[in-house]
Amino acid sequence: xxxxxxxxxxxxxxHLAAIQLIDDAGVVVATIENKPGQAGSLAVYxxxxxxHGAINAEAARKGLDLYAEHAEDARQNPGKHPNIDRLxxxxxxxxxxxxxxxxxxxESN
Numbered sequence: 001x002x003x004x005x006x007x008x009x010x011x012x013x014x015h016l017a018a019i020q021l022i023d024d025a026g027v028v029v030a031t032i033e034n035k036p037g038q039a040g041s042l043a044v045y046x047x048x049x050x051x052h053g054a055i056n057a058e059a060a061r062k063g064l065d066l067y068a069e070h071a072e073d074a075r076q077n078p079g080k081h082p083n084i085d086r087l088x089x090x091x092x093x094x095x096x097x098x099x100x101x102x103x104x105x106x107e108s109n
Contacts, residue, residue: 003040003068010043010066011050018103019045021055021086029098032083034105041083049100056097060090 013034019042021030032042044066045055052059064071067084074084090096 001068003066003070006066006068007040007043010047013039013043013046015105016042016046016102017105018042019049020101020103021045022099022101024097028101030082030086031103038083045083045100046102054097054099055087055090057091057094059097060087063087064091 016034018031018033020028021032023029032038032045034042044063047066048055048059048063052062055063064084064087067074067081067087070081071084071088074081074088078085086098090098
């Protein structure tokens with residue numbers, strides 16, 4: 001399956017404004033926002049966090065599978081897809097991992 005088909009299988013993220021990625025030192029190293037161009041990555045990272053508890057090497061490899069054709073494009077063009085580049089790095093890093101902090105969307109009244 002391609003990335004678009006994989007996204008349809010993931011939990012919805014409309015309740016999220018963003019996800020912060022936190023390294024071993026407790027530092028926020030990246031924020032993935034719920035906006036065009038990042039919403040797919042938000043869904044992938046949210047799913048990985050739900051199923052693995054954190055983004056470790058195993059979760060990163062599963063994430064690369066979810067990104068499908070975009071993962072190969074990222075390998076061929078480092079820097080073009082930073083959220084995928086991060087998973088490529090983590091997939092080979094062994095014990096390194098990122099924790100997730102959810103930033104919930106506010107309901108409008």
